[in-house]
Amino acid sequence: MSNLTLVLLAAGNSTRFEMEVKKQWLRIEDKPLWYYVAQNFEKTQNFSKIIIVASDEDITFMKNYASYHFVVGGTTRQQSLKNALSHVDSEYVLVSDIARACVSEELLNNIIKNHTDADCIVPYLKATDTIVYDNATIDRDKVKRLQTPQLSKTEVLRSALETEEEFTDESSAIVAHGGSRKLILGDEQTHKITYIEDLNKIPCLEAPSNDILTGNGFDVHAFDDKGEMWLGGVKIDSDFGFKAHSDGDVAIHSLIDALLGAAGMGDIGMMFPDNDDQYKGIDSKELLRRVVTKINNFGYVIVNVDLTIAAQKPRIGSYKDKMRETLASVMKIEKSKINVKATTTEKLGFIGRAEGVGVWSNANLKYFNWKI
């Protein structure tokens, strides 16, 4: 259809999924789920425009993969949809949850084929179990489980959503507004991923690849003549610290860049700009905590990290073990996955002249394995 826009809703928080990773970012081989779903729809060549609704933070990273029309979502599914609808200029709109990852081409064609028959075309499943509502057994033949994708007349859907009432799908809003709905038989594989156990019900999805992604980081800080000295999350016995916008923990900054590098997420300055007052004097362990949460949300698991601290002074040897322990607890990984090395530069260069400290880091990540 040339007058059909696809809206993929992907701005949810995956609360009921209860994992560090958001379901949008589960990997199907090496593709994030949202991208896998979008490409499958795109391949069918039915759409004049494809809109993906997601959080601001997700959109930044999504743009690394493809140039769809991205729209920032709202706090509810309905608000996310409303945000998207203001970018729809076609007569019809097909709305689908990104969490319904296995929509068959057959189902899609069937929905499209019926598009003139009602204001909203909806796939449904029959209830085959006995249904009890408020302790009374009800006629299960009257129960319908509605799925997405749902195809609507754009203007009808827009008007139906001009209300404070919250609906859990498009067709319910349209029917409440006096519009018509046509049900067509859906299929079990269009099941929505809501809880982690739903993943067992969706055999169409391939497991994530075993790729290891590597990143490196490098940072230098000059000594100050005052302040506290923090390195690798540990307070160093010193009567001076580093010149910095934050607490100056050059080891953690280098490690953060290695992690962001491996995840393809830019660098520390993009995430925590050094002209932003909220990061003035901040404990770098807090920055590391936020970075680890973010890379976990986006589907990565830390395999191991390795740091080399180049310092003529202070002497690092006696602190290495404490640094590994501290970093392990902040990153929520085992201490054995963290290595800290230290070296002088034999009195050569700015480090050798004891003007500051430089740290090199490597990080390896893998994809969260949801298919076990």
Ligand SMILES: Nc1ccn([C@@H]2O[C@H](COP(=O)(O)OP(=O)(O)OP(=O)(O)O)[C@@H](O)[C@H]2O)c(=O)n1
């Ligand atoms: N504010 C929201 C909430 C949900 N969705 C999307 O609507 C679909 C259906 O929502 P659901 O499966 O419930 O996802 P989540 O909202 O992420 O899950 P939860 O309610 O467990 O947090 C999902 O594709 C989700 O990304 C959205 O775009 N904007």
Ligand SMILES: C[C@](O)(CO)[C@H](O)COP(=O)(O)O
């Ligand atoms: C739209 C939907 O997928 C139809 O079954 C469902 O209502 C979404 O529900 P949720 O409340 O966002 O989980």
